[in-house]
Amino acid sequence: MNILITAGGTSEKIDNVRSITNHSTGRLGKAIGETFLANGHFVTYVTTPQALRPKSEDNLTVVEIETTKDLESALRAQFKLHSFDSIIHSMAVSDFTTETTLSEDLFIEKLAESLTKKGNLTDLAKLTEELYHSLDEIGETIQQEKKIPSGTDRLLLFLKKNPKIISMLKDEQPQAILVGFKLLVGVSTEELLQVGQAILTKNKCDFVFANDLEKIHGNQHEGILIDAQGQTETAETKNEIAQLIVKKVEEKWRK
Known part of the structure; x- marks a missing residue:
């Protein structure tokens, strides 16, 4: 065989x-x-x-x-x-496989920037929808570093299903x-x-x-x-x- x-x-x-x-x-x-x-x-x-x-x-x-x-x-x-x-x-x-990796500071910066563009998000359902959308956008961030610096207190690792x-x-x-x-x-x-x-x-x-x-x-x-x-x-x-x-x-x- x-x-x-x-x-x-x-x-x-x-x-x-x-x-x-x-x-x-x-x-x-x-x-x-x-x-x-x-x-x-x-x-x-x-x-x-x-x-x-x-x-x-x-x-x-x-x-x-x-x-x-x-x-x-x-x-x-x-x-x-x-x-x-x-x-x-x-x-x-x-x-799962890695999608992208961001420091805590970079993640918060990108999330805040994305949500700010959406205007007033006082409605919980709308906020939740926009958070999901923002996470999708952040997950598509191209990781530039060949070796991620170790200086950040938190490292956020985005994983996507294989x-x-x-x-x-x-x-x-x-x-x-x-x-x-x-x-x-x-x-x-x-x-x-x-x-x-x-x-x-x-x-x-x-x-x-x-x-x-x-x-x-x-x-x-x-x-x-x-x-x-x-x-x-x-x-x-x-x-x-x-x-x-x-x-x-x-x-x-x-x-």
Whole structure:
């Protein structure tokens, strides 16, 4: 099989030396990749510079990205080159990216300037509307500094929502067996299953691996693999998860 795996965690630049990221190490993606490789499959591994990855070998191609935008571009480029039998989307993708950054003084200056132009804003509904409009305008401020000065007491960071990468995967590669992942924190098993099933249905996944951060400690990595029929299987370590996912993908591919 020709397999595409995303692993690690994207980061979003604040300036040329700072960024926002998450705690994903890519350890689970590495285990999944190594298991597919051990079974003789070809793996394209899309990851970040800091994340773990399988050892180099002939059947492995590594593609490095940093931001969510990079990830989308890299995936679209791969989809033009290859038809994948399965996509394992285990990467922790940033929900938001930076829009602009302003010091406290600059933000207040721009907001005051914008509202002053609107005249008398004694009506609460009108004031609220204008505040939203002003924030949209401020968010479009082009950040000039390559490194934001550290002298300000407060730094205001504007974030905007990233596109959901998983939502476009089946549209781009409808033949691929798609495995999605959902991480929650401190929820019941019932909620974990409910959210995982919703992700599966919404994004046309064949499988979703749902897990809870509070049940990830060292080698322990408890989670539930849900298929399109609502059937579930559990695993308790990263190696068990990798073996389970590879087995299920291989079984579906053979059918």
